[in-house]
Amino acid sequence: MRIERIAGKKETQATEEDYSLISEKILKYKGKTGITIPVLQTIQKAFGYLPKNILKQTSIDLRIPLNELYGVASFYSQFRFTPVGKNMIMVCKGTACHVKGAEKILDEISRKIGIKDGETSTDMEYTLEGVACIGCCALAPCITINNEVHGRLNTKSIDKIFKSKKAEGKNQ
């Protein structure tokens, strides 16, 4: 069931975020109907996830019960309750990628950066997530790192990608 994939994830330390950054955008929705999803999307766009304190304040300001906000947010896979790492790695698990070995790719990346599907590394460097389909089936198997697509992968090319990523990190 849909709720399981959220309950199963390890909680990482969530921080208090500044509500004043988005209060203006949130208040624009006041009094309108059918706003729950756009409001949640606005919050996530600003902070990368849905911080607890922001949800609480939003609930008060828009007069939507907090349980309703949580109910809707936990239903849709787009929303997260924990912060994400600096590098967001999404491994496509669409049918075409699956047939072409996505599982192997996910395992290999997971070993490389030492976190499992759905987790964020403790140094907040990486978040790894298997996703349904990113729609580049002709490039299967593929992954995205911070929205940049890397396609036609095998275990060897992953080596290369992460070697250059690490070098990049050292230079910064």
Added chain:
Amino acid sequence: MNKEIKSSEILICCGTGCVSAKADKILEKFKQDTKGKKIKVKPTGCHGFCQQGPLVITEPDGILYSRATTEDVNEIINSHIENNVPVERLFYTDPQTGEKIPHYKNIQFYKEQQRVILRNCGHINPEDINEYVKSGGYRAIKKALLDLNPEKVLKMIKDSCLRGLGGAGFHTGLKWEFCFNAKGDEKYIICNGDEGDPGSFQDRSVFEGDPHSVLEGIIIAGTTIGAKKGFIYVRAEYPLAVKRLKIAIDQARKKGFLGKNIFDSKIDFDLEIFQGAGAFVCGEETALIASIEGQRGMPRRRPPFPANSGLWGKPTLINNVKTYASISNIINNGVEWFTKMGTDNSKGTAIFSLTGEVANCGLVEVPMGRTLREIIFGIGGGTTDNKKFKAVQIGGPSGGCLPDSLLDLPVDFDSLKEAGAMMGSGGMVVMDESTCMVDVSKYFLDFTQKESCGKCTFCRVGTKRMLEILVRITEGEGTEEDLSILEELAKSIKNNSLCGLGQTAPNPVLTTIKYFRDEYIAHVVDKKCPAKVCKKLLTYTIIPEKCTGCVVCAKNCPSNCITGERKEVHFINQDDCIKCGICYDRCKFEAIHVE
């Protein structure tokens, strides 16, 4: 080649597939390098042949350059554009004959297609409304508003026998009529673009390549049934589609095609984009409506159907993206033209995203009734590397896997259903001998099980139990009795679920048991995976005669279970082997044996 025709336009495919392969950088370089020259450079939507992307096409001579890179830009401009000598090196090469083919119209992939809904995709700039108008766009809505009346439009759609291209194949005309006759002055239109099926990208390609054709269809539908407001529901995972739709809606508003008093007809109609938040079940119409209303996307019981009580309890017409994109064609070209295409019960064309182990991946549009063989081996060019074809999966998680004995099945709504699959969203994933059918059915069930909204017990608990059995089978713990339990569970889930998700979730399992029973038997009786996919059933060993002792496998083994000195035969310690297959991938001497 005709030397007379000069190219005056360079089209760069900027669909998601090609952009992923850096088409945006190529476009930029072309724009930069042609500054001050009499040549038009423009981005287009998906041209279809994603396998060969990034695609660069020159018009009007119709030459296609495949797998272009930024380094090729200079050569194309200098040789082809300036001196009229096309760059042969970048032509598409037919994998069967080795022949280089300059014109895309002569490539087998395009030759056997009939592009009606996708007519503009890859040919016009989707971010420019004038190009759509120039290609005959927004003529149908003018005709519908000024020359016809709602009753006449309704009759045309009904007579055309157009069926919903979202997968279920309900008659579009009937749906429109229900909504037209529904009482109430406030009505809504929804365009269902929640393409959640893994492995299909047709809706997205239409949005990205020809957004105005969808808008035109929606406006015609809205003015026909008497709605004033419409919603386009798009997945938030499709940022490019959202961006292009926003541009299209803005441009249409500025032209007076949307908003108040459209086309000076005193009719108001406006559109809004709603971004979904990632839930497969929201492709179901009542769940989608709940989602727009701001609730958890859970389906509800029908009747009442949305045509009578939909969004906020008002009559609502909800159709798929491709259905709307078909409307203007029918109005422009007439019912007779449309009904000439297709089979007795399924008229018109169907779009498939052909992917998986097939030589030519991409977007394919053919008239209904073409056989699977024609699509996969004709247009698709057969399997990758000519491996043995095993199955084709149609319709995503709701569809089924069909074996080679059904390759001559004509593809339409009814024949697919009979075979145990369904049209679904039109994903067509080709599988060869390296795909394990038990693993595939486990994969789909894992997907539907996670996406089940949890409302109906059979779907919520039943799919979980089925998945557990399948996991057991792939781990070598299954029994023959499990197969009959799977079939029994599948039947109950199909009969006792409220919406399409549950009713079709067992299809992949049922079709694989029906057509590939021997593979299940191999897993449960022999404890072997013939396709060598199911990890727990595999053993990796080193063939002593072939091993040269190059130490590559030992160096790369993540669990350090391979031992051996340089230039000596290596050994895999089975107790520590995690069966990742890296040694198999890396060995250059084919010295790793898998069983």
